[in-house]
Amino acid sequence: MRQVLLLNATYEPLTTLSLHRAVVLLLREKADVVHHDGHGAVLRSATCTFDVPSVIRLRRYVRIPYRTRIPLTRAALMRRDNFRCAYCGQRAETIDHVIPRSKGGPHTWENCVASCMPCNHHKADKLLEELGWTLHVTPAAPRGVHWRLIGAQFDGDPQWAPYLARPAA
Structure with a gap:
């Protein structure tokens, strides 16, 4: 399903929507198209035709708690x-x-990493020092505007980059 980036009235990214939901917002005049799909796709109905949106912006400001x-x-x-x-x-x-949680480790961004099955099974509940292993990067909580997207289906469409780079209000 094609996703559309939804911006607040102040151009800060809020979430990603399905194309269907984005079209509903446009038809109900609750949002405006900011950027059209780069492939030139078109939506047609019996009464109207318009370009598929890639980025839309709400007409009214929606307050989102920080x-x-x-x-x-x-x-x-x-x-x-x-x-x-x-x-x-x-x-x-x-x-x-x-x-490891069995040794008092917290379930936080700074203590969790992605792992392949063989490494995860080999490490088990041992400390890195016991195995002589090192981490390639230090785990930290993510920061940045794109991490504040409410929707979990952010796919990183390259057309969205200019809108995600804007500072949050």
Whole structure:
């Protein structure tokens, strides 16, 4: 399903929507098209024809409470680590706690990394020092405007880059 980036009236990114929902907002005159689809796709009905939107903006400002920390989810963690194992660099399928929870490690961004199955099973509940392993990168909580998107289906459409680079209001 094609996704459309939704911007607030102040051009700050809010979420991604399905194309169907975006068209409903446009037809009900609650949003305006900011950027059309780069492939030239067109939607047609019996009474009107218009270009498929890639980015839309709400006509009225919607107040969104500021989130101080991005919620830790499996999908967000995998996206942060680019689906790569923090230990060997192979494709990651699981998450691992650097300091195992059995040894008092917290379930936080700073203690969780993406891991491949073999590394996760080999590490088990051991500390990195016990195995002589090192992390390729230091785990940290993600920051930036694109992490504040409410929708979980942010796919990083290159056409959205100029709108995600704007500073948040």
